[in-house]
Amino acid sequence: MKKSIILATTIALLSCSGETKSEIIIDEQNHQNAAYDLSYELASAVKEATTYEEFRSAADNLKAYQEAFRTQIGGESYLIFIEECNTILNE
């Protein structure tokens, strides 16, 4: 009994100490619009950063969304996301 309580507590603690980062979820019903909106918002934040810290945070955020688009949606919307980011960052 005592052993099972210890085991259950250990498992619970281990599961709580796992990934705490909030996961990005792309709207699957509206992914193309999301690609346009998010690319504009995220790339503008990278471009308009006024300090290195702001830039780094915005760039990491953009890369996280890029990965989310790649793994969750893919296809044309992923391409739109990247193309739009490139357009904004190279303006």
Place this chain on the structure above:
Amino acid sequence: MKNNRKQKAILATIYTLFVVGLLLGTRCESRIHLTTPEKDAQHLAELAETIHTEADLREVERLAAQYEIAYRESYNGAKALYFKSLYEPILDEAGERRAAFRAEEDYLNAQETMLNNRISDLDMAWNMSLGSEAEELAKLAENDATIAAMRTELDALIAAKEQYAEEIIEAGYPQHMLDKIGTMEAEIIAKSKEVAEVEHKSSIIILANKLQQNRDLMIFEQPVEAPEMEF
């Protein structure tokens, strides 16, 4: 003694049967089950519909070749040729589809690389240590002079290559001349890369000044001084 001989005979028989079985087994495994050329070509067409990668295409091509060999071995060359005439257009179409996929993949890869490079350039620009405006302009001017010198060399290399290409045509394309023009082309590519690298350095300097100091660095051409008139 007699028992011993009997045992040996049994063992030899078992061993022979085992080897024969093994050979037949491997043969059956690799054997293609033929139906009719039309049905088999249809089967390939259905497989070709699922082609998305280079490996998929190669797999269908390999299977088609196996079918063709099987037709040649089981029937005759004419049947194999007939089967080939049925599946070849299917594979051509699959190849075209694969090429289109590849073009899309290449474009996507290029876009991904462009994004990564741009973010990397911005990172580099944010981390670049800058001097005064005059110092930064001097860096740009130095790079511009380097680029101009490199471009002169590049133009000379291109002109020499074009001249040599004409000589090759006149000489009837001998191998040693083709090798030499290959080397010349490699030199042109290498020089072009060097130019691009210095141009990239300049673009990072401009970007760094813009991001960190909100400076727009511009190099103005120095007006050429008129020669003094002698009276």
